[in-house]
Amino acid sequence: MMLSMLNFEWRYFSRQPSFIVTCMVFFLLPFLAMVVDQIQIGSGGNVLFNSPYAISQVLLILGIFGMFMVVNFVANTATRNDTSLMAEIISTKPIKPFGYNLGRFLGAYLMCVFVFAMVPLGLFLGSIMPWLDSERLGPNSLAMYVMPFVIFALPTLFVLAALFYAAAQRFRSTMAVYLCALGLFIAYVVASQVFNEPDQRSIRALVDPFALNAFSEHTRYWTAFEKNTLVPGLDGFILHNRLIWLAVGTIALFAGGRLFKPLALQHAKTKRKALPEAVPATILQLNIRHKSAGGSGFHQFISRTAFEVKQVVQSPAFLILLLFSCFQLIASFFRITGMFGTPNWPLTQTMVSLITGQFSLMFIIVITYYSAEIVWRERSVGMGDIVDSMPVHNLTFWLSKLLSLFVVIISLYLLGMGVAIVSQLIDGYSHLEIGQYLVSLLYFDALPFCLLGVFAFFLQALSPNKYIGMLLFVGYFFVSLTFSQLGIEHSMFNFADAPRLSYSDLNGYGWYLTTQAWFMSYWLALAVLLGVISYGLWQRGPSASLSARFSMLRYQIGTWGTTIALVGAVAFVSLAGVIYYNTKVINTFYGQEELLDLRADYEKTYSGFENDPFPTIVSVDLNVDMFPAQRRIEALANIKVVNRSEQAISRFLVNLPQHSVDEQVLIEGGSLGEVDSKFNTAWFEFTQPLAPGEERKGKLAVVRRHVGFKNSGEDATLVKNGTFIDNFALFPTFGVNIDYKINDRHERRKRDLEPLKRAFDLEDSSHYSENFFGKGIEFIDFSATLSTSDDQFAIAPGYLEKTWQQDGRNYYRYVMDSPMVNFYSVMLAKLDSKKAVHNGVNIEVYYHPTHHWNVDRMIQGAEDSLDYFQQAFGPYQHRQLRIIEFPGYRGFAQSFANTVPYSEDIGFITDLRDPKDIDPVYYVTAHEVAHQWWGHQLGAANVQGSAILSETLSQYSALMVMKKQYGETRLRKFLTYELDRYLRGRTSELLEEMPLMRAEGQAYIHYQKGSVVMMALEHELGEAALNLALHNLLAEFRFREDLYPTTLDLVRHLNSVANEAQQALIQELFAQITLYDLRATKVEATTLEDGKVQVSLTVSAAQYSADGKGQESEQNFDKEVEIAFFSADPNDFSADAEVILQAVEHIKSGETVLQFTLDKLPAYAGIDPFVRFIDRDTGNNIIKL
């Protein structure tokens, strides 16, 4: 019985079109993920395309998609007898229920397994495609494909199938099963969002039926080496997760699956019989012979549209869609996480981008489904013949149906807006910007989807049935994903595409209103043309062939239609011309590959000149006139240059700035040659060579302006409100620009470039006289005269000497009186400001009026930082410190001399109301202030490890200020984040992880590892000794230009304050990649007679040394480690965990049992609770009693 049921299910499904389509989808998605560079899942960098990790990732992610397949098959099986009206026949047969039901269930389950087996198959076939880069593929083995399939796919499919089967048996309705699937998915998404804190990750790993979170926890810190070699096995989180869910599935199947229940008919709902109603005899006398009035298109259109909208809106599917979107949005609005897990205020622009992100893929599905559903509604319900023979013009059908699709799209966005506004209000944010919602969501998001809807309708109109139409549309979507791979990146060639909106509260919509208007008109013109063809070819009757409909095209569209189509076509072509002229003729457009090729050519052309000397700028007097409304800057710099090299300079390379005209480089005794338009470079030729040490005067002049509009690569530095541009972007630069070099080694290999050397060797003393800002960047004398329109103010480094008005413009004169690096910015904006004076230093914060929350915190942070740094490291070189907000097109804060530009995306919008959260505003402010010492007073030689001297030391300084303010326990949370980000950062290393002192611009090392290492040192050496070492380092190199420090100097100063054991630690931390594994494994407490508590704590320790690719070897661990006992959970700030006992114990490799006698019973015990070690997993350091 069971086998024959199994067999029947197989024969039934393998003949269904949905089976074949799902098989294709589950084959093609992984196949494409393997062969298309742009849609890599899990691989990239040093991680191979076919690594066990990447294969598992694909299987897991598609497992979520697989849910919908399982719903389809299982619900179909469970409810088929009822829906196909076979129930009466089947129920009367002598069938044993258990075998029948189990057979049906297993049949449906095996179908799902069969379809899902397409995934490893697609991956495997993808991986043997001959055009793949063989260097990015590892050896294939059966286990790599089978193990993840067995561990992840089989149980996941079983759980889903069992749950859905039970639901289908219970509710006897496909819709109910879909609702269950939806509920499961929502629960999964919400759980993933809610349990996102580091200490909740184990919960998250277990409550996930798809095991995706279990796998990502399991592999959280896997390095490239591990990702390429380790096949995930059944242990740890994965094992627990699988066991839990297999149990859930089995229980659901046996308890809810009604396996043993005899088959029975569904109870038909007993309908209330209509009471016989007397029909008035007069009704039969009514005139039923009113004639059709003929061409009443308008009435028909109104009625038809209302009808179509009602059909859509009243259908249960629409309600489900709304609910689904609602939950999805609520989950994403639940906590808008900013830096270090601290939430951001729910700005409208943030809400909009969350809605956009949540909806983007969903809308492809919505349009696919609804275009088919709506276009073919009459055929599906069987009204086609009747309705099609009505005297209704094709246009009426097409347009009314299209409008009902638009209603779906727009109502989802309005729903999103409603949910967003409610969450904003609940969150206590009352600055509602309805206008921004409407423009961003409807004009920028919904409109393109509506146009895509027209396209989907067009495909449906051409198709003989809805499935082919859906297939065509989905096919188009997947092909469009690969457009960029094929070099089709211009929005002109991707239907309904336009430059993607990036909103800034400072600058509003900026140039995006212009681009959106042009591109949308362009696509609208095409949509009109497609629309006319669509209704011209509208299918009337069950089987009108396309050729028959073509023969009637002229008749159906008529003169009006032809005219409109022609107008659309002409508009389309003309707008194409306008867009082409603006984006390609008067502006430049590069595709990704094109740009990489250009950079490669630049490198090939000029790499021979990299070591050539060029003049160094030593004095700058700026004269900058800015016209923000026109986005125009006229800049002139009077400069003095010096030849710092040993040889005379007869010529040097000049890189001209982007978006500029009339660039001039005038230096006495020479002139700028012809401009190479490909690279936008020119050679400056001296007729009298610049002798070593010789100083000459010169001028740099440039007009930066914008004409027309661009497809991409807009200039975010020069905007209507919030201009922030530095000298490297504004003026011509000298010498070969090594930043143009391509970093990605695969891209380099493709272009026959040598492997990149990211930095000069630490020991290469020939670069010790070059600043890390780059060759030829030195301290300068600086002054600037800025002018701007009368509604904005302008800022440059230095002190405001005078300000005046002339011809309706504001003028500012800034002069710098202390040494400053030749790295400065010009800022221009209309902002509010708050000022404070602290021990003779003017602290000023300029901010957007609606971003006022954290201004005081920034001032506080700046004051505390100035106090601490002056006391610990040496005097502050300026009398002023200004923090200026700039638009969120760029998301960083950067320290210039006495000036800190600070993006609107960070800090200003952080929500600091919950004292439990880390305070990133205070931290970032302290970090940027610290750069006034580390970076602006202490330079760094242009060799490996240069960023350690600026960034790591700034991190340390900021953390010390944080520690003073918030205490050690709360610093733990910050350091836990830093350690986590370091460990994850190294998993996505593109080339090779370097030891700290040799870091090559690797942010996860110089920021994150730096924080942990420096705080460990601070603990080991003591604050005073460490600060003394840094003070001495600074004293040795402060403002020096002849010789810059390296990490060797840092280590030298550190060693000078350290004993021998400490020096060994410094070696481990700075010169090696060392990882530790400390765990608290067991704790037991017994209360003694005198009321004291005897606690026995078992800990284990291990130490590893890793190479640059992540391969580890075990080392001997033999160290002093902190042990602490807490009265409450130390992760919970609000609990005010008190340290009952803090001890230092000597621990060696392996397990150690420690005994303590405490005054009272602790709640938590931990080893290394304050993160002094680079521990591979801090989650197991603290244990609950």
Place this chain on the structure above:
Amino acid sequence: MLTIQAITKTYPNGVKALNGVNLSIEKGLFGLLGPNGAGKSSLMRTIATLQQPDSGSITFDQVDVLRQPNELRQRLGYLPQEFGVYPRISAYDLLDHLAILKGIDNKGQRKEAVDGLLAHTNLFQHRKKAVSGFSGGMRQRFGIAQALLGDPDLLIVDEPTAGLDPEERNRFHNLLVSLGQEKVVILSTHIVDDVSELCANMAVLGNGEILLKGNPLTVTEELNGQIWRKVVSIEEAAEIESQLAVISKRLFAGRTVLHVLASEAPAGFDSTPASLEDVYFSSLHRSRLVKQA
């Protein structure tokens, strides 16, 4: 009024549904008889502008049906053989909506027509119920009501009485006759009685071809004297069938009644007056012979 010339249609799967169909239909009720699969629905759909033939032409009162479908649709009422309805919509609302599509713009007129048609099809007391919940017969009556909306000049009804009980069938026939005088009504059916009761003209369609056309009375009279009847057992029937042109075979009180077409009485057969059914079966029989030959 309606002229059909040389209509031929072959489906993509190779089935030749219509093969050179010529018909000329005047005002009044016209019956189109034919077995399942004869091409009736194909022909109906072609006339109802829902399907383009491969060749041939159809004109209705100077309207080229195939080239000017929209013009014809204003004068057309069509009841397809099978149809479904939209979910979640009441009979009244759906009929009202269809009335708008039919072009009855005047609100008062529309209400009158919709109420009246619901009453005529005995659905008035169910007008607020969802059509999707109707029984087969009720749904068929709804189909009839919608076909009559807008008083069409050309009314095409495909198997209209399928699923109706005898009372409802009579009611429909009466309605059809009372309305059918000034319009062309084409009634496609395989129930011979429907045609004999209603139609002044008829045609028999078999294998996509017109096998016979004319007035039911005339064609029946032409066959008088050629139909012979015998009541036999089941075993005997099989033997006779192999020898004679048996056009119909039906059971009556457990015995088999055979009708045979012949100019002279075969042995043991009695003369019987020709009915329209005999006409229908004999034309089918003849076409089968032609096919075999």
